[in-house]
Amino acid sequence: MGEPADLVALSGGHTVGRARCDFFRDRMRRQDDTFSRKLAVNCSKDPNRLQNLDVITPDAFDNAYYIALTNNQGVFTSDMALIKDRTTAPIVRQFAKDKAAFFTQFVKSMVKLSKVQRPGGNVGEIRRSCFRTNGQNLVDAVAGDEEGFAASA
Numbered sequence: 328m329g330e331p332a333d334l335v336a337l338s339g340g341h342t343v344g345r346a347r348c349d350f351f352r353d354r355m356r357r358q359d360d361t362f363s364r365k366l367a368v369n370c371s372k373d374p375n376r377l378q379n380l381d382v383i384t385p386d387a388f389d390n391a392y393y394i395a396l397t398n399n400q401g402v403f404t405s406d407m408a409l410i411k412d413r414t415t416a417p418i419v420r421q422f423a424k425d426k427a428a429f430f431t432q433f434v435k436s437m438v439k440l441s442k443v444q445r446p447g448g449n450v451g452e453i454r455r456s457c458f459r460t461n462g463q464n465l466v467d468a469v470a471g472d473e474e475g476f477a478a479s480a
């Protein structure tokens with residue numbers, strides 16, 4: 328499989344973890360379905376509140392994130408895009424049905440990602456802060472408050 332499979336499999340990282348409510352304000356405002364209203368209820372009190380990214384099994388690394396997508400229950404616009412797009416939707420449905428297929432592709436795509444070379448970035452480096460390469464020391468100096476996010480992601 329090619330790049331669309333990489334995109335779908337890597338987004339499967341959202342099978343675990345949580346997001347701060349203000350990351351998906353757009354989705355709550357634009358859509359009026361039951362799921363979006365549920366998100367809005369969780370988030371109405373405080374924009375810093377957390378929302379599970381995989382609404383079925385939030386703490387298990389499995390394929391339930393894709394099952395949720397087939398039920399239109401993706402939290403981010405980028406999650407929902409995977410089930411709305413004609414190229415990626417069949418891959419989402421395949422991973423929803425076949426956990427082993429997701430695991431196999433996730434391994435391949437993570438290894439491929441680790442080999443991506445970009446200006447200013449080392450190949451395969453593990454970032455101290457998720458938001459910038461380790462080479463960008465100047466900004467690292469003021470990024471102490473992001474360490475917690477990097478460690479949890």
Ligand code: HEM
Binds near residue numbers: 340345
């Ligand atoms: C289209 C690409 C992606 C977008 C737009 C995206 C966006 C986001 C956003 C906005 C958050 C919430 C951050 C917060 O609230 O502080 C998040 C969390 C997370 N993302 Fe992604 N992400 C993408 C791809 C990935 C990939 C490739 C992985 C891993 C392979 C991944 C793994 C995670 C995890 C584990 C969390 C939860 C962090 C935690 O609970 O501490 N994401 N993502």
